[in-house]
Each structure stands twice: as C-alpha cells, then as structure tokens.
Amino acid sequence: MTVAERPPALRSLRQLARAARPKLMSLGYLVLAVVLVIVVWELVLTFGDFPGYVLPGLSDVWRALKAILNPNSPSSMWTNFWSTVLATVYGFLLAAVIGIVLGIAMGEFQFVRQIAMPYIVAMQSVPKAALVPLIITWAGYGSTSKIIIGFMLAVFPIIVNTLQGVSDISDDRINLVRSLGVGRLRELRYVRWSSALPNIFVGLELAIVYSLLGVVVAEVLGAQTGLGVMIAQFETVSDTAGIFALLVVLAVIGFVLNKIVAVAHARFAWWDRGRNHRRGRRAGRPSAKPVVSPATTVASSTTSERQMDKHEMSR
Amino acid sequence: MTSARAVVGQRSGLRRFGKSSTTAPADAATENAIDVQNVVMRYPARDGSEVLALDDLSMHVGPGEFVGIVGPSGCGKSTLLKLVAGIANASGGKLLRAGTEITGPQPDIGFVFQSATLLPWLTVIENTTFPARVLGLPKKPSIERGRELLASVGLSGFEKQYPGELSGGMQQRVAICRALLHEPKLLLMDEPFASIDALTRDRLATELQTILLTHRVPALFVTHSIPEALFLSDRVLVMSARPGRLLAEFTLTAPKPRVLEEAYADPDRIGAEIRSLLSEEHQP
Numbered sequence: 001m002t003v004a005e006r007p008p009a010l011r012s013l014r015q016l017a018r019a020a021r022p023k024l025m026s027l028g029y030l031v032l033a034v035v036l037v038i039v040v041w042e043l044v045l046t047f048g049d050f051p052g053y054v055l056p057g058l059s060d061v062w063r064a065l066k067a068i069l070n071p072n073s074p075s076s077m078w079t080n081f082w083s084t085v086l087a088t089v090y091g092f093l094l095a096a097v098i099g100i101v102l103g104i105a106m107g108e109f110q111f112v113r114q115i116a117m118p119y120i121v122a123m124q125s126v127p128k129a130a131l132v133p134l135i136i137t138w139a140g141y142g143s144t145s146k147i148i149i150g151f152m153l154a155v156f157p158i159i160v161n162t163l164q165g166v167s168d169i170s171d172d173r174i175n176l177v178r179s180l181g182v183g184r185l186r187e188l189r190y191v192r193w194s195s196a197l198p199n200i201f202v203g204l205e206l207a208i209v210y211s212l213l214g215v216v217v218a219e220v221l222g223a224q225t226g227l228g229v230m231i232a233q234f235e236t237v238s239d240t241a242g243i244f245a246l247l248v249v250l251a252v253i254g255f256v257l258n259k260i261v262a263v264a265h266a267r268f269a270w271w272d273r274g275r276n277h278r279r280g281r282r283a284g285r286p287s288a289k290p291v292v293s294p295a296t297t298v299a300s301s302t303t304s305e306r307q308m309d310k311h312e313m314s315r
Numbered sequence: 316m317t318s319a320r321a322v323v324g325q326r327s328g329l330r331r332f333g334k335s336s337t338t339a340p341a342d343a344a345t346e347n348a349i350d351v352q353n354v355v356m357r358y359p360a361r362d363g364s365e366v367l368a369l370d371d372l373s374m375h376v377g378p379g380e381f382v383g384i385v386g387p388s389g390c391g392k393s394t395l396l397k398l399v400a401g402i403a404n405a406s407g408g409k410l411l412r413a414g415t416e417i418t419g420p421q422p423d424i425g426f427v428f429q430s431a432t433l434l435p436w437l438t439v440i441e442n443t444t445f446p447a448r449v450l451g452l453p454k455k456p457s458i459e460r461g462r463e464l465l466a467s468v469g470l471s472g473f474e475k476q477y478p479g480e481l482s483g484g485m486q487q488r489v490a491i492c493r494a495l496l497h498e499p500k501l502l503l504m505d506e507p508f509a510s511i512d513a514l515t516r517d518r519l520a521t522e523l524q525t526i527l528l529t530h531r532v533p534a535l536f537v538t539h540s541i542p543e544a545l546f547l548s549d550r551v552l553v554m555s556a557r558p559g560r561l562l563a564e565f566t567l568t569a570p571k572p573r574v575l576e577e578a579y580a581d582p583d584r585i586g587a588e589i590r591s592l593l594s595e596e597h598q599p
Contacts, residue, residue, distance in 0.1 A: 172432040178402045180449050180497075181420035190449050194436045271435035271479070 056241035064245035077249065083225040084215055085253060087143050091150025092211040096204060099155045103162025108184065124156050128214060132221045146218040146226060153214035154207035161203030165196025201265035208257045216250060347378035347413065347501055347533055349399060354408035356394050368394045370558030376535065381527065383544030384537045385589060386554030387596055392537040396503045399535060400424055422450055425494030427504040431486035433478035439489055440474035446497040457496065464492035468522055484515035495530055502534035509539065517575055520546055524572055541586045546578035553589055556596045563592055
C-alpha cells in the first residue's frame with residue numbers, strides 16, 4: 001500500500017472548520033441580500049412618494065406581520081397557515097407516491113412511457129391557474145381542490161426526474177446485475193432504485209415548492225381557508241402591507257419545506273449519481289441535475305428511448 | 316475455504332492452469348469449455364445503418380484456461396464477453412458453454428468491467444458481497460468469504476469505507492473480489508485495468524495472477540496491453556479490427572507464477588509478433 005493509495009484521512013478539526021466556511025459565507029450573503037432589499041425599498045419610498053396601498057412602508061409591513069403572527073389578534077393567520085401547509089404537504093405526498101410509481105413504470109415499460117408521455121407534456125404546458133375554475137367546479141371550494149392543484153404542479157418534476165434516474169444508468173451497472181441472471185424486479189431493487197434516488201430527491205425538492213405554489217394559486221382563485229384566501233381578502237380592502245406580510249410568510253414556508261426535503265436528500269441519498277464520488281459520507285448535497293422544463297422532457301424521453309432500444313438489442 | 320464453499324453449494328472441478336485440459340476431470344473438462352461457432356454480431360448504429368461488430372468469429376476456450384484477448388479498439392472484444400456472459404444475444408452463429416447453447420445469463424460467471432462499477436451507496440464489504448445479496452445467498456458465509464477475498468488483495472480494514480473514499484486501483488481490486496465472491500466457474504474481464512495508472516496496473520496484474528492461482532478460476536481476459544496478456548495468459552487470441560475475426564492465437568508455455576518483467580522482455584518474440592499483426596490491421 002503506497003501513500004498515494006491511502007484513502008483520504010478522517011476529517012480533522014481544521015477540515016471541519018474549512019467545511020463550515022461556505023455555510024458562513026452563504027449566511028453572510030443572505031444577510032446582505034436582505035439588507036439590500038431593505039435599502040432599495042426605503043430609497044424607493046423616500047424618492048418615489050408612493051401611496052401606502054401601492055407600496056407600504058417597511059414599518060407597516062412589519063406591523064401587519066406582527067398582527068397576522070399574533071394568535072390573539074383578529075387578523076391572526078394561523079388557521080389559514082395550517083390549512084395551506086397541510087394542503088401543500090398532502091399535495092406533495094400524493095405527487096411523490098404517484099410520481100415515483102409512474103416514473104418507475106415509465107422507465108421499466110416502454111408502452112407506459114409512450115402512452116403517458118404526451119399527456120404529461122400536455123399537462124405541463126397548460127397553465128395550471130386556468131384549470132383552477134374547472135377543478136373547483138368538480139371538487140368544490142374545500143381543501144380537495146387545493147390539494148389537487150398542488151398535486152398537479154408537484155407531480156411533473158417528480159415523474160421526470162424519477163424517469164431520468166431509473167433510465168439513465170451506466171450500462172456496466174446494469175450488466176453487473178444482469179450478468180448474475182436475475183430478473184428485472186431485482187435489477188430495479190438492487191441497482192436502479194438506489195441509482196435513481198438522488199434524482200428522485202431532486203424532483204421532490206422542486207415538487208414541494210411547486211405544491212405550495214399550486215395550493216396558494218388555488219386559494220387566491222377560490223377557496224374557503226388558506227393564506228391565499230387571506231391575500232385575496234387583503235386585496236379587496238387594499239391592505240397591501242398585509243399582502244406583503246403574507247408573502248414573507250409564504251416565502252418562509254417554501255424555504256423551510258424545501259429545506260426539510262433537502263435534509264432528507266442529504267441523509268438518504270448522499271452519494272453522487274454516476275460518478276464514484278470522492279467526498280466522504282454526509283459531505284453535503286449530491287449534485288444530480290434537475291430536469292424541469294417540458295423541452296428537456298422531450299429530450300430526455302428520446303434519450304431513454306434510445307436506451308430502451310439498446311436494452312432490446314441486448315436482450 | 317469451507318465456509319466459502321457453502322456460498323454456492325458445491326464447486327466441482329478445481330483445475331490447474333496451463334495445458335491441463337487433458338488431465339482435468341471429465342465433468343470439469345466439459346463444464347467450462349466455451350465454443351464460439353461462426354458468431355456474427357450486428358447492431359444498429361446511431362445513423363440508422365448497421366455496425367458489424369463480429370463477423371464469423373469462431374474460437375474454442377478449453378476448461379481451466381486463462382485466455383487473453385487482444386485486438387484493436389472497437390474490434391468487438393467487449394461484445395464477445397457479453398455474448399459469453401449471456402447478457403447479449405448474437406445476431407448469428409452459436410455460443411456453447413459445456414456443450415449447451417448459451418441462451419441467457421449464468422450466475423456462475425464473474426464479470427469484471429473496465430470501470431470498477433462499485434455501487435457508491437454500498438460499503439466496500441457490501442459491494443464485495445453484492446452478488447450474494449442479489450442472488451439471495453446466505454449472508455454470513457458470504458461476508459466471511461468477502462473478508463477473505465479483500466484480505467487477499469490487501470484491503471483488510473477497508474470494509475466499512477465507501478467506494479468514493481478509495482483510489483481507482485483499490486476500487487478495481489474490490490471489483491475483482493466481487494466478481495470472485497460467488498465462486499464463479501469462469502471469470503470474464505473486460506479491460507479491467509484500462510483506467511488505472513501504469514504503476515498500479517503492473518501491481519494489479521501481479522496480484523491478479525496470485526488471486527487466480529489461489530482461487531483457480533479460468534478466465535477470459537480482454538486487454539489492450541500485450542505484456543499483460545503475455546504475463547497472465549495460457550493462450551493469447553489476437554482479433555482483427557472491426558468486424559472482429561480471429562487473426563491468430565499463441566500458446567504460452569512459461570510456467571506460472573510468472574514475472575512481469577519477463578513478459579515485458581518478451582524472450583520468445585511473441586509480443587513482437589502480435590504487435591506486427593495488429594499494426595498490419597491498422598493499415599487500411
């Protein structure tokens with residue numbers, strides 16, 4: 001065993017400090033970004049002379065924020081907050097289950113892919129907001145409509161990333177398990193699933209934010225509870241400060257939900273797909289590439305079809 | 316080794332290397348012989364035309380033989396290994412193993428790929444015992460066997476590491492251990508050292524010889540390196556440029572274990588002959 005072949009030493013304190021530096025840096029940039037917005041906002045107010053219902057002062061927004069955060073105030077947001085968060089999570093979970101199952105089925109069976117793909121692309125091209133009235137007609141003004149819209153937005157990135165994950169696997173990895181003469185179920189279980197997992201998580205990270213987006217759009221357009229409903233109410237009374245306060249809350253919800261999924265990603269799919277990564281375990285997030293736009297879907301479908309042809313040739 | 320035997324149940328026909336086919340037991344003699352008869356392999360190219368990878372290739376690999384295959388890039392050497400492994404189907408001709416036609420994958424074959432192809436989410440020992448896991452073999456004996464194999468390539472103590480923490484040479488060692496785990500009766504190696512630096516490569520070749528002499532596994536070994544082929548093989552097959560045909564074969568009688576320097580020195584001028592054959596191939 002030569003020096004060159006020894007594995008990287010276990011992390012020393014200095015290495016930990018070095019690892020922490022990027023985090024501190026990004027925290028610094030975050031603070032900078034917030035300060036920048038505040039400064040620009042105040043400058044615009046000072047020199048622009050806008051009425052309060054167009055651009056409220058930051059102090060007004062702060063006051064509105066305190067009011068909606070206070071459980072005892074008449075404009076408390078908490079019932080609506082939980083309504084939005086729960087609908088987002090339900091929509092996301094539904095999308096996760098259906099998206100992963102459908103993505104895997106599309107990766108495994110060409111006919112499923114060929115039947116489903118046109119619908120998925122068409123669905124993705126339709127502006128979801130345009131579908132909200134239709135969904136409300138069918139499912140009413142309750143939570144079901146919100147969950148359905150959230151689901152519709154969230155499911156697409158999960159399907160596409162799952163499909164990409166299960167089909168975009170190195171030939172040798174597949175040959176490795178195939179040369180042992182086992183069926184496709186074991187191939188899926190022992191190689192494809194884990195190979196796809198980082199990609200699936202990339203899809204999930206996008207999906208949770210999309211679900212929130214769908215839920216809020218549905219709420220603004222017509223629902224009984226939810227932060228989106230509050231936005232619509234504030235809008236009718238020209239309470240712009242209140243709207244901004246809700247936007248801050250929504251941003252925080254989106255950030256936190258995304259972070260939760262990101263942490264799960266780093267915990268359950270820490271390896272880098274494809275490459276034999278040289279970083280240790282728990283060394284941050286994998287860098288699987290997300291796939292979002294319908295254009296890339298079409299592209300990825302053709303590559304996976306090409307791969308399918310390769311499958312058939314080797315069978 | 317008794318525990319190891321339990322992994323696959325029985326293992327018949329321990330064979331010696333070299334020209335031992337006449338002395339080997341009859342069942343072993345038929346068991347591992349591979350007959351490639353007029354095999355043709357075509358596949359569709361990207362532009363829609365057809366690529367002829369192998370054209371009327373015939374060869375015989377005796378049981379217990381270590382056969383090196385050399386040839387220009389893209390001559391279908393890898394395709395040949397896939398056909399033998401049963402993970403690809405020939406467009407024409409026949410491949411026989413132990414007298415019966417190869418129609419699908421055979422779990423008693425170990426495959427080493429050009430890249431180590433370790434699964435990054437599994438530890439070294441989990442990667443080594445991967446075949447046992449996939450095949451549903453008992454866990455304990457396979458882990459024991461995995462440890463023994465890792466120890467034999469100097470990787471004791473690395474069992475709990477992840478592949479990403481190992482160098483390329485170490486990864487390829489793990490891949491070789493993995494290929495040997497389920498006591499395959501035939502080892503297929505597709506340029507196993509291609510992506511490894513020259514010094515490590517020499518050492519791995521030497522280690523491979525030791526492993527193969529210890530575990531007595533016959534092998535088909537595809538390589539670009541003529542010295543490597545001379546060093547390890549009982550017989551070297553030289554293939555032509557695409558479409559791949561058999562150009563020549565050389566039997567190497569030097570006793571094993573061999574010394575790598577001698578293969579480099581090439582005293583019988585076999586390497587030189589192969590080289591001139593291959594350079595003729597490169598002329599249009």
